Amino acid sequence: MRNQLEPLIFEISSPGREAFTLPELGVPEVQLPEGYTRQQLNLPEVSELDFVRHYTHLSQMNYSIDTVFYPLGSCTMKYNPKVNEKAAAIEGLSQVHPLQPESTVQGSLQLMYELQEALKEIAGFAAVSLQPAAGAHGEFAGVLIMRAYHESRGDSKRTKMLIPDSAHGTNPASTAMSGYTVVELPSDERGNVDLEALKQECDDTVVGLMLTNPNTLGLFEEHVLEVCETIHNCGGLIYGDGANLNALMGITRPGDLGIDVLHFNLHKTFSTPHGGGGPGSGPVGVTENLAPFLPGPIAAKDDDGYKLVLPEQSIGRMKAFYGNYGVFIRAYTYIRMMGPDGLRAASEMAVLNANYLKARVAPHFPVAVERTCMHEFVSHGDVPGTDIITLDVAKRLIDLGFHPPTIYFPLIVHDALMIEPTETESKETLDAFAVAMTRIAEEARTNPQVLHDAPHITPVRRLDEAQAARKPVLCYKG
């Protein structure tokens, strides 16, 4: 990683330099009306070479899965095979226009259709819509589908959504945006949904339950069948947060467990690049009962070929056009390259890697709940008997060449350190990370200052997060 500070492009600007030559004008020049022109534009002026160097330097400051181990819990930072990019660059897929007649984009529609079919098979659902553009967007679509279902039955008494206290923060947000009230459910000491608390809340005002399985502690919900049955018995639906599907592929299917609607994170489970906030893709899968309410259009097939249709009682569009198409191509390529056995092997290896790393890290950073984990685990990141906190540990990992894990989440674990190695890392990489964690635990006792001052090798040192949040400077003021 490049560790020199790079000036802003405005700071290397020099009047008269330019990095671009406009083509010769092919149409008559027209003067813009008075009031629509400006004499002074604060744009940077640099040569093409300076421009290329500037952005190359910035790219060299990136942490990415292509350069370092990236065990960011809950984010599934697995390797993104380069063949996905090759497929996404195929001209017939990348150069079509969303308003072209369907007859001219049959291949593009076929890819959507086959991706829908593959996701149905992987997760055990009757229908899939590829509309939502990201995980939380898919979650919101899911809750709107639940609402449309209850409303279609005239069941207007239902207003409360049950959400375990280990859930991702987007669950209550999606619920509130759908006009429902959140009721938080406690977890029991094994990290499962507390069944007694669940039963107490179950009545005819329950919209449903939002269940993440495996949950954010990386633990499989041990009573999943009973949880689903309890909710169904009181007329509610189960929303499955598919954030952690990477642990389950080819082993069990959310649809078979009793989940009614689930979002997929194509960008996580199905290996498309997503560090830096996008692009994501969050398709939703549903049972037969909920299929009429899916957002659309979705791809369908009949004797004439492939076409786009809107389900009869659809909640409508979630996004302009057809979703994040570029992500579909990559995810589809991944699924086809892996095949059913490959997907199962990926999940098995993800679980094995997490348990191996847990066994090596836990002696220094004890896990929150001592159980066999799934694809990730949560440790306490503080070092008892010292003043070292999780943040110090995370920052020190940067010095040692690793992207820090997710910290301070889930909220139910104090000083949480959430580690998800994924299936694509070798034993050597996991060992190197374990050695780094061991070293940090030792430093906490022998040389705590080195942890307080970390990171040491980055262009800027420990950032003052509190000051940044309290007095943010969001614009360049040159």
Place this chain on the structure above:
Amino acid sequence: MKLDKDARYTKEHEWIRKEGELFIYGISDHAQDQLSDIVFLEPPEVGDSFAQGDSIGVVESVKAASDLYLPMSGEIVKVNDALVDAPEIMNSDPYGEAWIIKFKASDPAEFDQLMSPEDYEKYTQEEE
């Protein structure tokens, strides 16, 4: 952990004190310690009415966002606007300058249901 001997406490780590006819409300020293650096406060508005246990606002730290719950029913009479510009006061002086709201209670007897400083201290120790 610092305690205000004159205040009563909640399981959500808020405190309430009587102040003449009104009640005054903030978050406890334990709460600010757990949250670490507080960076944002969204208080309710003067004139808002709340039932017992309602969420009345949000406090955010570098670690987490938390709802503020009012353990008594009542109407907001005064809001400490200075905290919105300087939320860090909640870290430095949780029982003093960092009061969040003053309210008129609909049922002053609800105050007696809150935890005493001793009980609250015990509660936070058990929680850990």
